[in-house]
Amino acid sequence: AQTVTQSQPEMSVQEAETVTLSCTYDTSESDYYLFWYKQPPSRQMILVIRQEAYKQQNATENRFSVNFQKAAKSFSLKISDSQLGDAAMYFCAYSRGAQKLVFGQGTRLTINP
């Protein structure tokens, strides 16, 4: 069974600085999708970024980028120029068809002003 591991239960960063959240996963598949979701205190789970495993190029969305290392099964999220609104729980997730998402345990990110 696929598993997703986020080894950092909590992280903090100074406003305007850069932070990297870690995620590793376990799968025997070669074709799959990886996601980072953000859940602020309002509880709405919001998609931050998505990566297709067949693409070598790392996905980027404005201040958010990923470092996808397929051989190492690693999928980290880098947030540049951190803003107060980035404070949230961040979940890494894996999908391999059949409409199933497997989530990690989450990392709580605090932004210090």
Next chain:
Amino acid sequence: ETGVTQTPRHLVMGMTNKKSLKCEQHLGHNAMYWYKQSAKKPLELMFVYSLEERVENNSVPSRFSPECPNSSHLFLHLHTLQPEDSALYLCASSQTSGEETQYFGPGTRLLVL
């Protein structure tokens, strides 16, 4: 309304009550999901509906009963729940192609007394 909506946002019920959670998506998607989010645990997929047919039931107790009358609406009927069922229940939707991104509602915070 846009995106995925859920009602009620908060619910308190006794173990002998019967209540229902409602989810509505305005995205034209054909797949809908129920997830359970408990404290300090990864999100757990409960049910998946694709084109109004249940395609996944992750060993969920029968006291949870889903209903999908059409591709825009999803219900979760609750009866004789236990205190350990207290959690945040999230609804999501996606296209039916399997690997498509899921879009989440704000959740219903359920407390079972």
